[in-house]
Amino acid sequence: MKRIHLFLTTCLIFALIGCMTGCKSKRAVTSPKKQTIGQLSVDSLSASQPTFVSASTRNAKVVLEMKSRKVNANADIDIEFNNRIRLSAKVMGIEMAIAEIDSIKIRLIDKLNKRYCDVSYLELQQTTGLPVGYHDIQALLCDRIFAIGTTDDKLKTLNPQTNNDNGQRSINFTSNNVTHKFTFDATHHITATELKATVKKYSFNADYSQFHASDDILFPHTVILKGSTAAHNATVTVKLPKITFNSVVTASAYNVQKLTKVPLEALLSF
Numbered sequence: 001m002k003r004i005h006l007f008l009t010t011c012l013i014f015a016l017i018g019c020m021t022g023c024k025s026k027r028a029v030t031s032p033k034k035q036t037i038g039q040l041s042v043d044s045l046s047a048s049q050p051t052f053v054s055a056s057t058r059n060a061k062v063v064l065e066m067k068s069r070k071v072n073a074n075a076d077i078d079i080e081f082n083n084r085i086r087l088s089a090k091v092m093g094i095e096m097a098i099a100e101i102d103s104i105k106i107r108l109i110d111k112l113n114k115r116y117c118d119v120s121y122l123e124l125q126q127t128t129g130l131p132v133g134y135h136d137i138q139a140l141l142c143d144r145i146f147a148i149g150t151t152d153d154k155l156k157t158l159n160p161q162t163n164n165d166n167g168q169r170s171i172n173f174t175s176n177n178v179t180h181k182f183t184f185d186a187t188h189h190i191t192a193t194e195l196k197a198t199v200k201k202y203s204f205n206a207d208y209s210q211f212h213a214s215d216d217i218l219f220p221h222t223v224i225l226k227g228s229t230a231a232h233n234a235t236v237t238v239k240l241p242k243i244t245f246n247s248v249v250t251a252s253a254y255n256v257q258k259l260t261k262v263p264l265e266a267l268l269s270f
Contacts, residue, residue: 049144054080079249106118130197141223181195193208215244
């Protein structure tokens with residue numbers, strides 16, 4: 001039972017952390033004008049980030065650490081890029097809980113107790129006071145460069161600056177009262193993301209590591225997400241086994257006609 005609540009809570013944390021991460025993604029457009037080093041770095045990071053139509057992995061290891069608790073779970077993850085993300089928790093091979101994330105809402109399903117809830121992005125915006133949408137969560141999971149409230153084709157207008165701190169290269173800019181820092185390696189793959197809101201006491205860190213190539217796509221197989229507010233801190237660690245790219249995935253919506261719709265608080269309370 002606790003593992004089901006863990007999974008649903010983890011999915012909500014993904015979404016809330018996604019509130020700290022940019023608006024709808026668009027492919028960066030190269031300007032014919034002379035560019036600064038920072039603008040060239042934006043192009044390099046955009047060109048090096050993972051690009052695919054679909055991605056799928058089975059039995060990912062998920063660990064949630066929050067309020068002095070540490071709980072483990074397994075999850076299947078399917079992504080239809082720019083369309084839908086589906087996370088499924090299984091116990092002894094039986095699907096127990098599901099999270100469906102699309103452009104309209106986030107749906108959390110407790111199959112064991114036959115109930116579900118829907119969370120709109122407007123609700124998340126009202127909770128955090130920051131822009132949030134499907135593409136934000138997608139960028140978070142897929143190791144991409146972004147800016148809060150700014151589409152990807154406008155990233156270079158944010159006066160990006162590059163830094164080299166003890167061999168750690170990064171690019172920095174500010175958008176909508178949030179400072180952004182992306183650390184990258186010699187091949188211009190993002191290895192860490194850091195966001196800090198200047199108005200609200202929100203901060204977010206993502207670390208990407210264990211890069212492996214699958215189907216000719218280089219992707220991090222360990223993702224550590226850390227989010228904090230003035231009152232709470234949470235860490236979600238996701239370890240991915242083999243990832244399959246650009247094949248048919250099963251991310252279709254679950255039929256909830258026989259389930260009871262409940263408020264979010266009822267679904268997550270434990």
